Amino acid sequence: xxxxxxxxxxxxxxxxxxxxxxxxxxxxxxxxxxxxxxxxxxxxxxxxxxxxxxxxxxxxxxxxxxxxxxxxxxxxxxxxxxxxxxxxxxxxxxxxxxxxxxxxxxxxxxxxxxxxxxxxxxxxxxxxxxxxxxxxxxxxxxxxxxxxxxxxxxxxxxxxxxxxxxxxxxxxxxxxxxxxxxxxxxxxxxxxxxxxxxxxxxxxxxxxxxxxxxxxxxxxxxxxxxxxxxxxxxxxxxxxxxxxxxxxxxxxxxxx
Ligand code: BTN
Numbered sequence: 152x153x154x155x156x157x158x159x160x161x162x163x164x165x166x167x168x169x170x171x172x173x174x175x176x177x178x179x180x181x182x183x184x185x186x187x188x189x190x191x192x193x194x195x196x197x198x199x200x201x202x203x204x205x206x207x208x209x210x211x212x213x214x215x216x217x218x219x220x221x222x223x224x225x226x227x228x229x230x231x232x233x234x235x236x237x238x239x240x241x242x243x244x245x246x247x248x249x250x251x252x253x254x255x256x257x258x259x260x261x262x263x264x265x266x267x268x269x270x271x272x273x274x275x276x277x278x279x280x281x282x283x284x285x286x287x288x289x290x291x292x293x294x295x296x297x298x299x300x301x302x303x304x305x306x307x308x309x310x311x312x313x314x315x316x317x318x319x320x321x322x323x324x325x326x327x328x329x330x331x332x333x334x335x336x337x338x339x340x341x342x343x344x345x346x347x348x349x350x351x352x353x354x355x356x357x358x359x360x361x362x363x364x365x366x367x368x369x370x371x372x373x374x375x376x377x378x379x380x381x382x383x384x385x386x387x388x389x390x391x392x393x394x395x396x397x398x399x400x401x402x403x404x405x406x407x
Contacts, residue, residue, distance in 0.1 A: 156319065156321040156322045156324075156325045157325060158190065158324070158325055158328050159325070159328050159329050159332055161187075161188045161332060162188045162189075162190055162218075162328045162332075163186065163188055163189050163190065164190050164192060164321075164324075165180070165189065165190065165191045165192070166192050166193075166321070167191065167192065167193045167194070168193070168194050168195070169193060169194060169195045169196070169197060170191075170193045170196060170197070171196065171197050171198040172196055172198050172199055172200050172291075173191045173192065173193050173196060173199075173215050173216055173217040173291060174200060174217045174273055174275055174289055174291035175200075176191045176193075176217065177189070177191045177217035177218075177219050177289045177291070178275065178277075178289060180219060181219045181277060181286075181287035181289060182277070182287075185219050186219075186221070187219065187220055187221040188218070188219070188220075189218075189219040190216055190217070190218050190219075190324065190328070191216060191217045191219075192214070192215065192216040192320065192321065192324060193209075193215050193216075194211050194215075194320070195209050195210065195211045195215075196209035196215050197209075199215060199293065200273055200291070201271055201273060201293075202271070202273055202399075203399070205304070207271065207273075207293050208299075208300040209293065210298050212296055212297035212298060212317075212320070213293065213294065213295050213296045213297060213298060213309070213320065214292070214293065214294040214296055214320040214323050214324060215292075215293050215320075216291070216292055216324055217289050217290065217291040217292070218236075218289070218290045218291075218292070218328075218331075219287055219288075219289055220232060220287065220288045220289070220290065221285075221286070221287055221288075222284065222285050222287075222288050223284050224284055224285070225279070225283050225284060225285070226276055226279060226285050227380065228343075228380075229276065229285050229288050230259075230274065230380075230381055231338060231343050231346065231380070231381050232288065232290065232335065232338070233259060233260045233272060233274050233290065233381070234256075234259075234260070234343075234346055234347070234350045234381055235331060235334035235335050235337075235338055235346055236260065236272060236290050236292065236327075236331055236334075237256045237259075237260045237261070237262060237272065237350065238256065238330070238334055238346065238349045238350055238353070239327050239330035239331040239333075239334055240262045240270045240272075240292060240294065240327060241254045241255070241256055241262045241353050242330045243294075243323060243326045243327045243330055244262055244264060244269055244270065244294065244310060244315075246326060247310050247315045247316050247318050247323070248264065248310060248313055248314065248315040249313075249314045249315070252264060252265060252313055252314065252315075253265065253266075254353065255353050255354065255355040256350050256353045256354055256355065257305075257354075257355040257356070257400055257402070258354070258355075258356075258374075258377070258383045258400050259381070259383070259397075260272035260274070261305070262294075263355050264308055264310070264313045264315075265308060265313050266306070266355075266402075267299075267305075267306040267307055267308035268303070268305050268306065268307045268308065269294060269295050269299075269307070269308050269309060269310060269313070270292065270293060270294045270295070271292075271293055272290060272291065272292050272293075273289075273291040273292075274288065274289070274290060274291070275288070275289045275291065276288050276289075292327070294310070294320075294323060294327075295307060295308065295309035295310065295312075296309060296310050296311060296315075296317060296318060296320060296323065297309055297310075297311045297317055298311075299312065304399065305399070305401065334346055334349070343379060343380070343381070344379075347377055347379070347381075350377065351376075351377055354374075354377070355400075355402060356374045356400065356402045357374050357376075358373065358374065358375075359373065359374060359402065360372070360373060360403060361373070361374045361385070361400055361401065361402055361403070362400070362401040362402075362403065363383065363385060363395055363398040363399065363400055363401075364398055364399040364401065365395070365397070365398045366397075370385060370387065370393060370395070370398075371385075371387070371388075372385040372386050372387040372388065372393070373385065373386040374400075375392065378394060381396075382394040382395060382396050383395045383396075383398075383400070
């Protein structure tokens with residue numbers, strides 16, 4: 152029998168000891184023509200990158216990887232693959248946690264355990280080519296398995312810190328790939344609707360008062376829904392609905 156850490160069909164693992172950022176390695180490979188499903192995993196990163204130019208603390212024992220996709224769809228649809236990956240991360244984390252622990256998705260692509268962030272994702276897209284399709288999309292994902300940083304904009308945690316098993320990073324990756332392959336196939340066959348439903352069933356702050364920090368301003372209101380393309384719909388106090396496509400969500404209910 153194959154060890155559980157073998158990646159499923161359609162994925163190819165490149166395992167490195169230490170790199171600046173797996174997203175940078177993946178980008179170089181994508182530009183050189185690496186196939187869809189190529190995964191770059193590193194045991195540590197010296198310059199791990201988070202969204203909005205922030206740093207991703209990358210200590211050994213946690214999982215850091217970047218998955219190269221050739222999405223065969225326009226950029227506007229490809230971001231939906233981020234939701235497929237977020238649901239896959241949530242399912243993967245849940246498998247390694249006690250059953251009664253809540254694993255939620257925080258818009259757009261974070262995963263929370265016990266209200267704190269256990270995983271984040273950095274999506275980076277290449278140029279568009281034939282038929283306006285993206286030439287490549289990189290999903291860079293970090294999952295805190297054994298440790299987490301203390302000083303973060305949103306409180307962080309790790310699987311071990313929430314009573315989970317200290318699983319080897321490559322084993323967690325293999326499970327993620329299985330769940331991601333499942334959701335990508337559903338998305339290809341049936342569109343965004345079932346994926347949207349799966350994401351919403353784990354959504355943090357849905358129907359609650361939230362804050363969304365944009366580039367230069369902060370909006371608050373009720374997190375009403377995720378629209379059919381993945382935008383967050385916020386109902387403001389003045390009754391206006393605002394669709395948000397990029398920002399950081401803060402949940403007053405989680406004490407963040
Ligand atoms: C975020 O939460 O803002 C996104 C964090 C993404 C971190 C991962 S770790 C693997 C990959 N390589 C990077 O440099 N960043 C992503």
